[in-house]
Amino acid sequence: MPRKSPAKPAKASNRRSPCPVACGLDLFGDKWTLLIIRDLILGRSRFKDFIESPEGIPTNILSDRLERLRDGGLVEQIPAADGSKRLAYQLTNKGLALRPVLRAIRDWGLKWEPGTKATMEAA
Secondary structure: OOOOOOOOOOHHHOOOOOOOOHHHHHOOOOOOHHHHHHHHHOOOOOHHHHHHHOOOOHHHHHHHHHHHHHHHHOEEEOOOOOOOOOOOEEEEHHHHHOOHHHHHHHHHHHHOOOOOOOOOOOO
């Protein structure tokens, strides 16, 4: 008799701990992911827009992070505004809720890291 494969565990069971900080870091706790969220807040929405950011994210990492953000419910894919067949990305309400976090990081950097300048005025 063939064995059934186990059911896919719920996302919550994939967490390393119930700590809300750890759970948040599991979703957006690397430099690339926060920069993608920053770019989305600034109005960028297409894969090519993210590639053009000054940090130079590699395409394979960008694809992985966008998928992780989508799976985590922070980003959704939408039809591109230009009507092309390509898709664009936008933050969900869950993703938009990170705006004050990014503002705080921006403000910290401006205060404590000499030579930094804000590009998140729209945030």
